[in-house]
Amino acid sequence: MPGLTIGDTIPNLQVESTHGVIKLHDFLSSSWTILFSHPGDFTPVCTTELGKMAAYAPEFEKRGVKLLGLSCDDVVSHVEWIKDVEAFTPGSKVTYPIISDPNREVIKQLNMVEPDEKDHSGNTVPSRALHIVGPDLKIKLSFLYPASTGRNMDEVMRVVESLQRAAKHKVATPANWKPGDPVVISPSVSNEEAKKMFPQGYEAPDLPSGKDYLRFTHVD
Amino acid sequence: MPGLTIGDTIPNLQVESTHGVIKLHDFLSSSWTILFSHPGDFTPVCTTELGKMAAYAPEFEKRGVKLLGLSCDDVVSHVEWIKDVEAFTPGSKVTYPIISDPNREVIKQLNMVEPDEKDHSGNTVPSRALHIVGPDLKIKLSFLYPASTGRNMDEVMRVVESLQRAAKHKVATPANWKPGDPVVISPSVSNEEAKKMFPQGYEAPDLPSGKDYLRFTHVD
Missing domain, CATH: 3.30.1020.10 (Antioxidant, Horf6; Chain A, domain2)
Known part of the structure; x- marks a missing residue:
């Protein structure tokens, strides 16, 4: 379903991640989730973003919000790269899973494809997409940023606070x-x-x- | 083209607006544009948003960025409602055009449909979608927020600054x-x-x- 957008249900894909195999509906059901993609491991903006996300993770957890990262790199790469992420943002711990999508199937289905950049082998990479998914598995809000623009975790936190108040x-x-x-x-x-x-x-x-x-x- | 997303070219629609008929490509070409929809005139969040957008307009203009609003209300409604918008945000002047899309054709084509809310007559309304469109008529970045979450013009300004640096x-x-x-x-x-x-x-x-x-x- 290319063009997945707010109001749509996240498809129940089975994905590989740094925490093993995940069935998306199992992971997403009964809590809020921030599902966010990054263009590639060992690249500059992503390193700052995943560190910030890790630093904000305890605050998201207090609000009942899970985090789920995603790029097309393999799990071995994710695990190695996390050392850089944590070193660059001291005190941060990447305890959330990061999906590995080497076949570019997941990013296509989740509307997370970067239009203008390719990796060294000419393959498609993810954009900086971020979907806030409700406990009903539906996308409530999306940011679709290009590779050049790192996200603002203060804005992500702000909209989580808004969505949760509106749900209540x-x-x-x-x-x-x-x-x-x-x-x-x-x-x-x-x-x-x-x-x-x-x-x-x-x-x-x-x-x-x-x-x-x-x-x-x-x-x- | 439902599912219009970053990297896609804005279709060359001819639309009605508070500034008369606009051909989108004529309006969008050779500058950056913030194209943003709101669920409806005479509704609370929209009134605060369009006022803030008007207040920030001189700063966007300094950066060569045009503004273009959109909802499904008719032009007469827009014109009446602007009085409320300007009164609520003192000093603001809504000098940017607001598209009128009573047939819901434009919002469908631009991926700006609110999934969860309808108007009093049961018609589809726009979400709080915001596309930043480059001088090449392509979407560079999108926010897709639901009716319940007003946008943050400081974040919009921040990403404009980012996109323009990355383009240069x-x-x-x-x-x-x-x-x-x-x-x-x-x-x-x-x-x-x-x-x-x-x-x-x-x-x-x-x-x-x-x-x-x-x-x-x-x-x-």
Whole structure:
């Protein structure tokens, strides 16, 4: 399924990884997962990214979020390379599995192909794709970055916090929101319902239209 | 072309907008463009997002980046709603065009469909998709966020800065990079070439593998 996008179910592929064979649905079910690909082992941006991901892993774990890496290198390469990753980001431990996809089957099915770069042998490589997958095995949010742009783990953490609040309450998070900032009440909630659902109250700024769709409240 | 993703060329659609009829290739060619969709006018997160986008617009313009919004509401609705957007984000002016796609044709072709929400009439709505399109009309980077998660314009600005540096120099930006931080030299550049290409020099930290693929330098 090329073009896999938000709302789609991750296919139940069986993959090789640094933690042995994984059936994706077994790994993904009943928790949130950050599934992220990198163009190649022993390359610069990837080394910084996997180290940062390892450094943030305890914070993701606190939020019930698993990590799952992926590139087309073999498992032996991953294991050797992890030494560089951990050395470059002191204190980090790569305890999450990294998938090995030498046949480029997984990256095609998961919409993680880099359009502009090839490896030394002219083979396709993964982009810096990152899918946040819900406990229902569906993609909730995706970043598709090219090889040249390392991801921002603070933004990944921010959207995890947003997705989890929206899964728990009938709220959404405004532009540039950070945890602690007010959230907005979903348009599907009437004012009557909102008063019951959010006993802490809400504020609706005056707008030229006179409509009150913009309702701010606080949730944990 | 459902599943439009990074590396793909934006189709040359003719669209209606608050600035009249636009042929996408005419609009997109010879500059960078941020093409972003929102679920609906007169809804909370979108109001905060379009205001922030307007507030950041002068900074995008300095970098040669145009903005182009999109939802399925009609142009009359967009024009009325802009008053709310500007009132909620004081000082912002929505000077960029917003596409109107009442038939849901454009959002399907641009991979901007929200999987989980419908409007009051049960029609499909756009997700919070955002494609950064290069002067060659190709998608360089995409964010696909659900209706519940407002985008972060600081992250959008960060990746624009990264993409533009990578287009100008043979460099990439590491995880969590911000303008002013060191960048890394592309693996395709040999050490010999790097010395000529980056007369300012570069630093390569010692790694357990003994390899020197991680080379940091500074560029504007």
